[in-house]
Amino acid sequence: MVVPELRPWRAARPHVERIAGAVRPRLARAASTAKPRIARVRTVGPRLVALVRPSRSPSVRTWRYTAGAATAGLALAAGVVTSVGPWTANGQRTAERDRAAAQQRPGGADHGRGADTASRAPRPAPSAAAVLTGLGPTTNTVNTKNAPPAGTPLADVLAPLLDDPALGSAHAAAVVDVATGKRLYGSGADTALTPASTTKIATAVAALSALGADHRFSTRAVLEPDTRELVLVGGGDPTLTAHKNDGGTALSERSRELGGGWASLRTLADDTAAALKKRGVREVTLSYDTTLYTGPALHPIGANDNLAPVSALMADEGRTDDSTSGPVTRVSDPAADAARKFAGFLGQAGIKTRTPGPSKATNRSTTLAAVASPPLSTLVERMLTNSDNDIAEALARQTALASGRKADFAGGASAIAARLQKLGLPMSGARFHDGSGLNREDRLTADLLTALLVEAGSAEHPELRPVLTGLPVAGFTGTLSSRYTDGAAGVVRAKTGTLTGVNTLAGTVVDQDGRLLAFAFLASDTTSPLDAQAALDRTATALAGCGCG
Numbered sequence: 223m224v225v226p227e228l229r230p231w232r233a234a235r236p237h238v239e240r241i242a243g244a245v246r247p248r249l250a251r252a253a254s255t256a257k258p259r260i261a262r263v264r265t266v267g268p269r270l271v272a273l274v275r276p277s278r279s280p281s282v283r284t285w286r287y288t289a290g291a292a293t294a295g296l297a298l299a300a301g302v303v304t305s306v307g308p309w310t311a312n313g314q315r316t317a318e319r320d321r322a323a324a325q326q327r328p329g330g331a332d333h334g335r336g337a338d339t340a341s342r343a344p345r346p347a348p349s350a351a352a353v354l355t356g357l358g359p360t361t362n363t364v365n366t367k368n369a370p371p372a373g374t375p376l377a378d379v380l381a382p383l384l385d386d387p388a389l390g391s392a393h394a395a396a397v398v399d400v401a402t403g404k405r406l407y408g409s410g411a412d413t414a415l416t417p418a419s420t421t422k423i424a425t426a427v428a429a430l431s432a433l434g435a436d437h438r439f440s441t442r443a444v445l446e447p448d449t450r451e452l453v454l455v456g457g458g459d460p461t462l463t464a465h466k467n468d469g470g471t472a473l474s475e476r477s478r479e480l481g482g483g484w485a486s487l488r489t490l491a492d493d494t495a496a497a498l499k500k501r502g503v504r505e506v507t508l509s510y511d512t513t514l515y516t517g518p519a520l521h522p523i524g525a526n527d528n529l530a531p532v533s534a535l536m537a538d539e540g541r542t543d544d545s546t547s548g549p550v551t552r553v554s555d556p557a558a559d560a561a562r563k564f565a566g567f568l569g570q571a572g573i574k575t576r577t578p579g580p581s582k583a584t585n586r587s588t589t590l591a592a593v594a595s596p597p598l599s600t601l602v603e604r605m606l607t608n609s610d611n612d613i614a615e616a617l618a619r620q621t622a623l624a625s626g627r628k629a630d631f632a633g634g635a636s637a638i639a640a641r642l643q644k645l646g647l648p649m650s651g652a653r654f655h656d657g658s659g660l661n662r663e664d665r666l667t668a669d670l671l672t673a674l675l676v677e678a679g680s681a682e683h684p685e686l687r688p689v690l691t692g693l694p695v696a697g698f699t700g701t702l703s704s705r706y707t708d709g710a711a712g713v714v715r716a717k718t719g720t721l722t723g724v725n726t727l728a729g730t731v732v733d734q735d736g737r738l739l740a741f742a743f744l745a746s747d748t749t750s751p752l753d754a755q756a757a758l759d760r761t762a763t764a765l766a767g768c769g770c771g
Contacts (some may be wrong), residue, residue: 263337277748285310287660375415377409384409386756390723396668397765400679400730401737405672406770414651414665415744418664418719419609420728421659421666423674424652426602426689428641429617432624432765435599435685439620441485441535443494443564444587445506452494452506452575452590453583456557458514459595459602460616460699464537464563465544466707480518483600485593487560490568493591498573505574505647509581510535510561515619515766517630523660529585529611530699532619532631533557539612543720547608579687606717607700618657631656647673659719671728671742679738693717693729696762705755716741716762718755723747725754741765 376397384395394410405411439459443454464487492606498506512534519531527549530540539564543550553559561578568575595601598617605613618634623641627633635654643649648669678689694700697711701718716729728742743761748754 227379262538281583297442300617313639317724334373374768374770376765376768379764379768379770380761381409382405383757383761384743386757386760388748388750388753389725389745390749390754392746394742394744396672397763398672398676398740400676400740402447403676405669405760406739408668411668411672412648414653414667415726416662416721416724417659417664417666418721418724418726418743419659420609420671420719420726420744421654421664422605422609422614422744423640423671423689423717423728424638424654424666425617425621425657426606426640426692427612427645427674427677427686429621429639430598430686430688431645431683432484432637433598433620434468435597437598437686438594438596439616440594441487441490441504442592443490444583445498445501446587446589450506451504451581452498452508452534453587454561455558455583456510456512456514456533457624457750458534458616458620460536460539460610461595462535462560462599463485464488464567464719470617480766483596484523485595485622487564487593488567490591490593491564492571493593495568495571495573497590500714504572505566506576507577508561508565508568508578510557510564510578510623511581511583512557513582513708514623515629517628517632518752521615521631521656521658521660525552526660527551529615529658529660530556532615533621534629535560536612537563539610547610576619597620599600602688606689607690607694609701609718611660614658615656621657642670642674645677645679647677660721662721662724666744668728668742668744672740675728675730675740675742679740681734690715690730696759706763709759710766714759714762718756719744722749723749725751725758727758727762729762731766733766739765 243447245252249311257513263322347707354431362534380395380397380692392410392413392415394413394415396405396409396411397407397409398405428587441459441462441526442454442455442457443452451472462485466488491729498504516533519533521532523529529538529556530552533540533556536747537560538546540552540559540766557580558578565575565578565733601613601617604610605617615631615634617629618638622629622637625637627637632655634657635657638654639649640653642652650669651665651667652670653665654665668706677683678686680686693715694702694717695712696709697704698708702714702716706714710731714729714731716727716731719726719728724744724746725748726744728741729740731741733738733739741762743758745754745758
């Protein structure tokens with residue numbers, strides 16, 4: 223039994239009021255009235271202070287970076303905040319700014335509204351709190367009333383919180399300074415436990431390393447010579463959509479997302495129909511090709527609302543409603559479903575089709591039209607923000623293909639491990655069986671999770687930056703949108719993990735000294751997911767409020 227953790231995906235779904243005392247958890251209701259613009263985070267190659275990685279020795283278990291200057295940590299964190307994605311100069315997401323303005327509440331900053339002071343114009347709205355606070359000598363926005371005195375050993379702060387009975391009988395933790403790679407705290411950090419969806423951090427790093435942040439997945443329509451057989455060829459794009467971008471129906475939320483560049487099955491059909499008509503063809507035999515992937519389509523957990531059968535061809539993740547994330551009933555054959563919808567769109571464009579069936583495109587076929595996914599960086603961010611299992615399993619298979627392995631569950635798992643090994647990450651005890659973390663046999667250590675996050679912040683690997691920018695923001699986005707509303711909202715960025723009896727959290731936080739810290743907390747044998755989540759949130763909040771030695 224899987225405890226669902228997915229929530230409606232939005233790259234920016236902010237609260238409005240200042241974190242210092244007025245963040246509200248009513249995001250869903252506010253979203254329907256304010257209609258915020260969705261802001262997608264993009265990687266733009268931040269200029270980070272160069273960090274020097276020392277030579278590694280097999281006998282050294284703690285993974286470290288050395289900094290060229292004492293200010294490297296601040297520069298690194300500032301670079302992550304301001305150089306990636308749609309941010310304002312003070313670290314506030316532009317979508318948060320726009321959302322705050324849409325609330326039309328009095329007071330606060332003008333947010334670039336202009337000089338219009340007419341009575342009908344909204345008064346300046348309050349500033350939405352920055353996603354990551356400004357770094358330097360000032361403190362962050364975490365309530366420090368009950369914070370430990372400066373210089374308190376970090377172990378004295380975290381150990382009692384991690385011993386909370388809500389975190390079960392087995393837990394592990396690690397905290398690392400991202401700038402230096404120095405471990406600041408560890409408790410069972412090299413003990414491999416079930417990671418649940420924090421596995422997606424590893425999947426993201428492996429996929430970006432193997433394919434590059436700009437890689438895209440194409441879906442093609444090809445015509446076989448002399449036979450009038452049209453083949454819809456799946457390229458492994460899990461975000462291909464069949465929804466119409468009409469902006470005026472119940473699909474308005476999906477329509478706004480389509481503005482972000484998701485590949486459209488309708489567009490592919492229209493372009494294909496136009497190409498066929500130029501050839502004088504108005505009737506075809508429609509087939510579909512899913513041979514890019516091999517092996518079983520069903521995850522070992524079986525049919526499940528959290529994951530469709532994995533296929534190289536699918537539309538809207540095989541969902542049976544208009545949702546874009548979260549558990550929902552899936553179609554049993556995503557490829558056949560996509561082909562059926564494609565046939566319908568061709569019919570609307572004046573092309574008659576015979577019943578579609580599985581086939582394989584030959585090397586003699588001619589490509590009539592193609593649509594491409596957004597860049598991999600965008601898919602990774604959506605996967606992490608939403609904890610999207612379908613994207614995760616697709617990226618595992620794509621990593622396998624790029625690594626010369628079979629594109630199945632086993633091939634994807636081995637390719638992920640091999641990529642991380644190549645990066646020199648601490649792999650002792652790590653075991654992968656999928657890309658999503660739904661497999662309970664997966665094992666990761668807190669050491670590895672923090673090392674992955676530090677690697678994503680390294681100037682040596684700017685292609686990995688979407689791993690940081692895709693992390694859900696506490697109190698604002700994805701699986702953390704309704705958490706931390708009374709704590710470190712906007713300061714903690716972390717990937718959640720939830721299976722029955724397993725709760726994990728791994729991400730980054732800026733502490734009271736302005737240091738960017740990577741942390742990983744894993745708990746097994748938990749009995750209440752809500753209590754375990756609350757305990758993990760308290761621990762991350764304490765880390766954010768700590769100016770600890």
